[in-house]
Amino acid sequence: MHYLFAPGLLSSGPVRVALLVGTVVAITSGVTGVFTVIRGQSFAGHSLADVATTGGAGAFLVGVNQFWGFLAAGVAGAALMEAIGVQRRRGRDVATGVVLGGALGAAALFLYLGTQRTSVTGASFTILFGSMFVISPDTVPALIASGVVALLTVAVLARVLLLSSLSPELAAARGVRVRLAGAAYLIALAVSVSLSAVVIGAVLSTALLIGPAATALRVARGPARAMAASAAIGVAVTWLGVVLAYDSYYWPPHGHGWPVSFFVVVLVVLGYLLSYLPRPGGRPRAARRREAAHEAGHEAGHEAGHEAGREAGREAERDAACSPA
Amino acid sequence: MMNTWITASAVAVIAGVTGFFAVLRGSTFAAHAIPNGAFAGAAGASLLGINVIWGLAVFAVAGALGIGALGRRARHDVVTALALVLMLGLGALFVSVSTEYADETYSLLFGEVFGVSGAEVLPIAGLGIASIAVIGAVFRRLMLASAMPEVADARGVSTRSLEVYFLVVMALATSMTVPVVGALLMFSLMIGPAAAARSFTGRPGLAMALSVAIALVTVWAGIALSYRTNWPLGFYVGVMGAGFFLLGRCWAAVRQRRAVASPLPVLPNESGYLPGLIALPCRRPCCAGRSAVPAVLLCRPLCPARASAQPAAPAAPDNFPQKTAAGLLMARRGESSVCDDETSDVWPQLWPGSRRTRCDGFRLHRRR
Incomplete structure (x- = not known):
């Protein structure tokens, strides 16, 4: 037992904070991430974390609490991306890229001015990678509150979002304001991502947003189960990562722990790759594909609108949940 | 200073050409992820004590091939995100183990274009010419496969292998310049000018030339301003790229308002x-x-x-x-x-x- 759980794991203060914060972030990111993956907005999810770190660097410069810098920059970035407002997927990525490019430029300036003033050169590294073991406990309540806000927004929007993500035409026909729902979702994503970026760094924030959700969408049936599975995977991966990182103080090179982000990222990617293994007792791939093709064809032939809409929406949800590709 | 100008111009040409296709194909995320993740390779190479270039090349090509291979079976953006975080996670490990590398993180991300030595100019200029040559060799096919993948498939052009080809070329061209211009600057220079150019003109060839021209103007003005104010070049490039994009959007909006209904364009016949x-x-x-x-x-x-x-x-x-x-x-x-x-x-x-x-x-x- 001591081999797996190094002595003093749960009595260590930083570890307890890391586990608590990691759990909150993993649940928030897991649930938000399902929609991010369905809507194909991984780039936006990653960029918002980077944009938020720009705000963190700016806040560091002005002397405001970093937390507000992250939040403000994240939300502003989301608003800008939405304002450029291209609905096609390729165009949306370009809009994201332009906002990201501008934000990175600003980050370069802020970090430069920051180093001019304080000569802290490691700032860029900390901002990019973060560290779970140096979270100050003061930020925990604010983090939990914002996580709850993001989760509530997603919960309220869930049905509308699912329909408008899978079939914008159908949603528009049913009177859903697709654009508004998308904008609200992007803001919720910005809140969730910028908060995870402030505590665990931009890299880990992306890993927890995309990895568990993509894995869950491959293994779970239905969006609700996918969200639950995604949160569960996220929490498991985070806990395992923290435990391994704590253990790694006893690994070579001695006296120097390996970073948490490394373990979490590797576990996330491993989990995703494992979801490609054939399931024991599962139907052969060809059969599943035939079925999917059949359902897709059925859906394409649906009589537009009205009472078929709800049914087709559910079917499309199931399709997407089964095969995100 | 001369070295800086030549290097920056070569980088702008690389960014303009590859960025045009990156924007056209919608592989903006890959354009961000590959150079950014390749920096981890540089950290690993310096840990092992070998030339940084090899680390960059290995990580860039591995990233491009990984995205290309896994992207067939899953969403592209998901695979790109996972490749990016995996590479950066490895980078975090390398940096934390070596402990002295953290100071160089800033220059790898944001570049040290004013510190270019004469020995570095020639490889980068050669790289610029080479990247134009390899893209030019498949220009028409790549154009077709990027703009209309279905038509390309119907014509027997292998869109899959073209995609991997483009990703690898882009990965190598952009990652090799990382030690000089930085991963983040390279990305800003690729996306802003190319996206702006596509708003200004509808013709592909002209748009590509314009993309290179805007990238050159951005870099030259950025260097001059950066030299005078001592602020980082990355700031000027990022802001000017976004500014050009905004300008392009305004231009497109004005032109759209002036557009008049014209008769239906003539469909080219079968052979044409x-x-x-x-x-x-x-x-x-x-x-x-x-x-x-x-x-x-x-x-x-x-x-x-x-x-x-x-x-x-x-x-x-x-x-x-x-x-x-x-x-x-x-x-x-x-x-x-x-x-x-x-x-x-x-x-x-x-x-x-x-x-x-x-x-x-x-x-x-x-x-x-």
Whole structure:
């Protein structure tokens, strides 16, 4: 037992904070991430974390609490991306890229001015990678509150979002304001991502947003189960990562722990790759594909609108949940 | 200073050419992820004590191949995100183990373009020429596969291998310049000018030239300003890239307002189909050159100026059969397929002289 759980794991203060914060972030990111993956907005999810770190660097410069810098920059970035407002997927990525490019430029300036003033050169590294073991406990309540806000927004929007993500035409026909729902979702994503970026760094924030959700969408049936599975995977991966990182103080090179982000990222990617293994007792791939093709064809032939809409929406949800590709 | 100018110009050319295709193909995320993740390779190489270039090359090519291979079976953006975080996670490990590398993180991310030595100029200038040559060698095929993958498939062009080819070229070209210009600067320089250029003109060749020109102007002005104010070059490049994009969008908006309804463009005949793709892009501002021949037909219902003049024409849905390979083959034969009730009613108005011939799932309208 001591081999797996190094002595003093749960009595260590930083570890307890890391586990608590990691759990909150993993649940928030897991649930938000399902929609991010369905809507194909991984780039936006990653960029918002980077944009938020720009705000963190700016806040560091002005002397405001970093937390507000992250939040403000994240939300502003989301608003800008939405304002450029291209609905096609390729165009949306370009809009994201332009906002990201501008934000990175600003980050370069802020970090430069920051180093001019304080000569802290490691700032860029900390901002990019973060560290779970140096979270100050003061930020925990604010983090939990914002996580709850993001989760509530997603919960309220869930049905509308699912329909408008899978079939914008159908949603528009049913009177859903697709654009508004998308904008609200992007803001919720910005809140969730910028908060995870402030505590665990931009890299880990992306890993927890995309990895568990993509894995869950491959293994779970239905969006609700996918969200639950995604949160569960996220929490498991985070806990395992923290435990391994704590253990790694006893690994070579001695006296120097390996970073948490490394373990979490590797576990996330491993989990995703494992979801490609054939399931024991599962139907052969060809059969599943035939079925999917059949359902897709059925859906394409649906009589537009009205009472078929709800049914087709559910079917499309199931399709997407089964095969995100 | 001379070294800086030459290097920056070569980098701008690389960024302009690869960025144009990155924006056109929608692989913006890969353009961000590969150079950014390749920095981890540099950290690993310095840990092992070998030349940084090898680390960059290995990570860049591995990232590109990984995205290309896994991207076949899953969403591209998901795979790209996972590749990026995996590479950066390894980078975090390398940096934390070596402990002295953290100071160099800033310069790897944001570049040290003013510290270019004479020995570094030649490889980068050569790299610029080489990247233009390898892209130029497949220019037409890549253009076709990027703008209209279905047509390319129907013509027997392997879009899959072209994609991997492009990703690897982009990865190598952009990652090799990381120690000089930085991963983040390279990304800003790739996306801003290329996206702006596509708003200014609809022609692919011109857009690419314009993209290179805007990148050059950005870099030159950035260097001059950076030299005077001592602020980082990355700031000027990032802000000017976004500024040019904004300018392009305004230009497109103004042009769109001025657009007048013109008669339907002539469809190229069967033999002229492929040349028509390059030679006859849709000139309407609403398409902004994204569309080629079959989409010219779509241009009309999609065009806002046109739609306001003709309220009966609804926007074509996203799954418009014209975009499928079967639909394209029909278009080649002078037929067109419409499977949606709404659009099929509008179709004869959009395309005078067509009539309904058959109705079995798809409704076919044969052109005279």
